[in-house]
Amino acid sequence: MTGGGRGRGxxxxxxxxxxxxxxxAILAEAGVARLSTREIARRAAVAESSIFYHFTDRLGLLQAVVRLHLPRYHEVAAEVGRSAGGGSLRDNLVRLLDAxxxxxxxxxxxxxxxxxxxxLRARFAERGADGAVGPQRALLPVVDYLAEERRLGRVRADLDLEPAALVIVATAYQRAVFHHLGAPGGPADTGRVVDTLLPALATP
Structure with missing residues (x-):
């Protein structure tokens, strides 16, 4: 855990x-192959030891990056949840899928x-065993939103909420994979996706 002087100003x-x-930045540009603490410290212009001071280890650092963006998604999910029963179900689902x-x-x-x-994979699963981290953190707000819309009668009473939420979350994840792999033409826009899903979700 050696490195240059802290901060360089x-x-x-x-x-x-x-x-x-x-x-x-390193993950986006070069992937995991260049994700060493030395390279991170060089790019950030900080002491390598400061990475371990702030994040304990590499897994802690990766989890912190994930958590950095989770609040913004939760803000949008909460906003959409407050919109349950207002606006259109389609527009709410598009906003949720965009987020x-x-x-x-x-x-x-x-x-x-x-x-x-x-x-890293085994340790990530171990740390996420209590539900504090992990993919379910993105799933639960969607389940909650669909449950509220179902209570208000805008979503089918017989809808199994968790699988429905899983389809929405999986669609967003697959769209992100397409984006990062540079798939020709890209995936269908979120409006088209929602239009396809809506007949299975909405009350007739």
Whole structure:
């Protein structure tokens, strides 16, 4: 855990943010192959030891990057949840899917890094056993929203909420994968996706 002097003029209060930004940049540009603490420290212009001080280990750093974007998705999900019964079901679902899409576009490189490392994958699963972290954090707000719309009579009474939410979340994740792989033409826009799903969700 050696490295250059702290900050090279950067205020101590910005070290954590600089490390997170450098981690995201490296993953987006070069993937997990170049994600070493030395390279992160060089890009962030901080001491390598500061990475371990702020995040304990590499897994802690990756989890912090995921958490960095989760609040914004939850804000949108909460806003959509408050809109249950108002506006149109279609518009609410498009906004929810757009928020999920943006979230997964940011964290897909981090998920790929975890999947590519057996030790990281096992430790991520272990740390997520209590539900505090992990993919279910994106699923639950969708379940809650659909449950409220069902209570208000706009979503089918017989709808199995968790599988329906899983389809929405999986669609957002797959769209992010298409984006990162540069699939020709890209996936269908979120409006078309919602129009396809809506007959199975909405009350006739």
């Amino acid at each position: 950067r205020p101590d209060t910005g070290v954590r943010e600089a490390i997170l930004a450098a981690t995201e 999920l899409d943006a979230y997964y576009r940011r964290i897909t490189p981090i998920l790929a890094a975890v999947q590519a490392d057996g030790d």
